[in-house]
Amino acid sequence: MTHDILWNDAKGGLRSTEPSHAYSTWFEPIGSIGLSEDTLILEVPNQFFFEWIQSHHKETIEREVSKAHGGEIKIKYTVSPEGGVEDKDENPSAKWSPKQPVAKQKNKLINEKYTFASFIQGAHNQFAKAAALNVSETPGQQSFNPLVIYGGVGMGKTHLLHAIGNKIIEQSPEKKVVCASSEKFTLDFISSIQKNRTVEFSKSYRIADVLLIDDIQFFQGKEQTQEQFFHTFNELFQSGKQIVMTADRYPGEMVGLQDRLLSRFKSGLSVDIQPPDFETRVAIVMEKAEINGLKLPYDIIELIGTHIKNNVRDLESTIIRLLAHSSLSNREIDYGLAKKVIKERIGTNAISDLSIEDIIRRVSETTHIKEKEIVGASRKMEIAEARQISIYLCREILGTPLVSIGMHFGGRDHSTVLHACRVVENKTKKDQRVSALVSELKNELSFALN
Ligand code: ADP
Ligand code: MG
Numbered sequence: 248m249t250h251d252i253l254w255n256d257a258k259g260g261l262r263s264t265e266p267s268h269a270y271s272t273w274f275e276p277i278g279s280i281g282l283s284e285d286t287l288i289l290e291v292p293n294q295f296f297f298e299w300i301q302s303h304h305k306e307t308i309e310r311e312v313s314k315a316h317g318g319e320i321k322i323k324y325t326v327s328p329e330g331g332v333e334d335k336d337e338n339p340s341a342k343w344s345p346k347q348p349v350a351k352q353k354n355k356l357i358n359e360k361y362t363f364a365s366f367i368q369g370a371h372n373q374f375a376k377a378a379a380l381n382v383s384e385t386p387g388q389q390s391f392n393p394l395v396i397y398g399g400v401g402m403g404k405t406h407l408l409h410a411i412g413n414k415i416i417e418q419s420p421e422k423k424v425v426c427a428s429s430e431k432f433t434l435d436f437i438s439s440i441q442k443n444r445t446v447e448f449s450k451s452y453r454i455a456d457v458l459l460i461d462d463i464q465f466f467q468g469k470e471q472t473q474e475q476f477f478h479t480f481n482e483l484f485q486s487g488k489q490i491v492m493t494a495d496r497y498p499g500e501m502v503g504l505q506d507r508l509l510s511r512f513k514s515g516l517s518v519d520i521q522p523p524d525f526e527t528r529v530a531i532v533m534e535k536a537e538i539n540g541l542k543l544p545y546d547i548i549e550l551i552g553t554h555i556k557n558n559v560r561d562l563e564s565t566i567i568r569l570l571a572h573s574s575l576s577n578r579e580i581d582y583g584l585a586k587k588v589i590k591e592r593i594g595t596n597a598i599s600d601l602s603i604e605d606i607i608r609r610v611s612e613t614t615h616i617k618e619k620e621i622v623g624a625s626r627k628m629e630i631a632e633a634r635q636i637s638i639y640l641c642r643e644i645l646g647t648p649l650v651s652i653g654m655h656f657g658g659r660d661h662s663t664v665l666h667a668c669r670v671v672e673n674k675t676k677k678d679q680r681v682s683a684l685v686s687e688l689k690n691e692l693s694f695a696l697n
Pocket of ligand 2: 405
């Protein structure tokens with residue numbers, strides 16, 4: 248019996264005994280890659296997945312595999328090499344990886360999943376992406392060297408850095424791409440001192456055609472490492488090699504780094520990534536859900552995009568949690584579950600029990616426009632304004648998805664709702680009367696939340 252036949256049989260068993268949702272989430276994605284006398288080797292997509300099935304589905308899988316095998320058999324798991332386990336020098340799956348093409352250059356410090364293709368573009372990262380693409384097409388070009396990508400956590404800096412590496416490796420396999428976090432650079436340096444191998448250390452970084460260094464803020468306060476990095480940097484830079492770095496802030500604002508390093512960093516191009524705007528968050532949720540094999544209705548996608556605002560990593564982990572919850576409770580992902588998961592992430596008060604109707608009622612009382620008119624079709628100026636303000640407040644205070652707001656306001660579509668929000672936002676900046684009205688309502692209603 249081969250491993251795929253065995254695993255297919257076992258999967259058949261799992262499919263018929265486990266709820267279909269659990270099956271498609273936790274068993275379908277598992278692949279088999281080898282079978283020895285007493286052990287079946289299974290491959291899982293990532294570390295999280297592994298931990299999850301170990302704690303929730305271990306016995307079930309063992310049972311079905313043993314059944315298919317016709318007797319006890321051990322199971323070993325490996326994490327897929329594409330699974331994004333970062334900076335693991337000892338890849339446990341390396342010896343079980345018949346799938347890896349031999350010819351292709353492997354760079355184990357570059358995450359293959361982080362490509363330009365999988366990078367979602369929005370207003371917040373457009374410029375950084377363009378610069379990164381440019382550098383990967385023509386590395387070493389003067390004005391973009393060094394390139395520094397900076398911004399807060401979870402914004403996609405590491406993703407872009409690795410995307411540059413992946414693209415260069417793909418286009419020019421002869422180019423040597425060296426990629427490391429500043430921590431790894433530091434550790435390599437320290438251990439080279441301990442082992443009297445500083446020459447090898449220097450060499451291992453100075454052979455680079457493209458040097459990618461992640462999170463340079465961790466060089467802060469490490470004088471000797473900075474010294475080393477300074478020399479590495481100069482040597483590469485002078486011979487026209489491309490250097491790309493990421494940082495948590497603009498190089499000019501970093502403390503604890505030598506001035507001469509900072510002035511080198513600033514001599515090229517620095518681009519920032521801002522937190523994603525609403526539309527981009529929605530796009531990201533959609534894409535990440537799809538990657539995880541999760542079908543989410545649009546109102547849930549919006550709910551997530553509305554409330555999880557800070558960064559892409561949080562959006563991603565919200566989706567993983569949703570998956571986990573739904574599979575743990577054997578429950579389809581519905582609006583209630585999504586709300587629960589979001590509340591766990593951002594605190595209970597953030598999504599209130601105040602309703603859209605409460606808001607409309609309050610706006611009606613304040614503006615003396617009938618509730619019926621607020622949700623109606625009239626385009627009369629005061630009415631339209633009260634409607635727009637109500638819509639804006641639903642979104643600001645309740646974070647209600649655009650689609651649901653639209654439904655409450657006479658079946659308007661989500662772009663109309665978004666437009667209304669923008670109109671009010673602009674008016675609050677320019678129009679004293681509207682600004683006062685909105686902030687009064689906001690205060691009142693927000694107070695009602697507590
Ligand atoms: P940073 O290095 O800025 O802290 P990462 O690059 O590690 O952030 O990004 C965190 C997670 O979010 C990663 O899984 C990454 O793939 C994902 N991510 C960030 N930005 C994007 C984007 N624009 N498109 C797709 N995925 C993204
Ligand atoms: Mg990072």
